[in-house]
Amino acid sequence: LAGRGFRPEGTVVRFKNGVSVGGNEVVVMAGPCSVEGREQIALAAAQVKAAGAKFLRGGAFKPRSSPYSFQGMGLEGLKLLRDVGDASGLLIISEVMEISQIELMLPYVDCFQVGARNMQNFNLLRELGLVRKPVLLKRGIAATIEEVLLSAEYILSGGNYDLMLCERGIRTFETYTRNTMDISAIPVIKKLSHLPILGDPSHGVGLRDKVPAMARAAVAAGADGLLIEVHPNPDKAFSDGAQSLFPEQFEELMASLRLISSAV
Ligand code: PEP
Ligand code: MN
Numbered sequence: 001l002a003g004r005g006f007r008p009e010g011t012v013v014r015f016k017n018g019v020s021v022g023g024n025e026v027v028v029m030a031g032p033c034s035v036e037g038r039e040q041i042a043l044a045a046a047q048v049k050a051a052g053a054k055f056l057r058g059g060a061f062k063p064r065s066s067p068y069s070f071q072g073m074g075l076e077g078l079k080l081l082r083d084v085g086d087a088s089g090l091l092i093i094s095e096v097m098e099i100s101q102i103e104l105m106l107p108y109v110d111c112f113q114v115g116a117r118n119m120q121n122f123n124l125l126r127e128l129g130l131v132r133k134p135v136l137l138k139r140g141i142a143a144t145i146e147e148v149l150l151s152a153e154y155i156l157s158g159g160n161y162d163l164m165l166c167e168r169g170i171r172t173f174e175t176y177t178r179n180t181m182d183i184s185a186i187p188v189i190k191k192l193s194h195l196p197i198l199g200d201p202s203h204g205v206g207l208r209d210k211v212p213a214m215a216r217a218a219v220a221a222g223a224d225g226l227l228i229e230v231h232p233n234p235d236k237a238f239s240d241g242a243q244s245l246f247p248e249q250f251e252e253l254m255a256s257l258r259l260i261s262s263a264v
């Protein structure tokens with residue numbers, strides 16, 4: 001079902017506000033790694049909206065490497081996302097970590113994000129296949145493209161065709177960057193599958209000053225959209241501050257993306 005042959009013309013995932021992914025636009029989803037409070041998320045929303053983002057991202061449930069790190073605001077964070085999203089006209093995307101969170105999240109998000117660590121949580125994927133709300137499936141940290149497409153199959157086979165994939169970097173022998181952003185995965189997935197493919201340069205490189213170059217590379221390679229971490233005050237971020245863009249950097253990035261593609 002994920003193969004290009006199933007839908008040669010390509011999948012377009014439609015959202016409210018007339019936004020669609022996989023059609024003629026390059027859709028940018030931006031915001032902080034984590035929702036930290038009303039003031040922070042409201043400010044982030046205003047900043048990314050002004051620069052041209054269509055989605056506000058922000059984790060309420062956070063998959064942290066250490067159990068002692070900030071784990072997210074949970075339901076409170078989801079409510080804040082919905083509030084500021086509605087107020088600013090942004091769509092909402094947030095990560096779902098387990099089956100029990102699906103029901104809880106439904107009223108608050110426009111799109112479920114499946115994180116890299118859950119790409120092969122097959123029970124979660126199966127359950128998301130039964131939901132009638134779009135899903136963004138991120139590539140696992142050590143997953144091959146074939147494995148990404150097989151994971152997509154779990155969601156599609158449940159009847160949920162509103163699915164998008166996301167390249168977010170993979171683990172290689174290189175340690176300079178947090179992950180190695182596999183730009184080539186974008187044209188490969190475009191060829192193999194009809195599903196829209198986004199790029200996440202923030203997790204892809206993990207270093208703020210390298211994010212714009214990789215964002216441009218992803219768009220030049222044909223990405224249908226981008227997921228980018230932006231924080232009103234990255235140095236004070238509860239998570240992923242080092243890879244979060246300052247709002248001014250994000251605005252500059254958006255302008256430079258428009259030179260590469262008129263679809264941004
Ligand atoms: C995130 O988007 O903040 C995140 C945790 O991403 P990933 O699952 O790609 O690590
Ligand atoms: Mn993050």
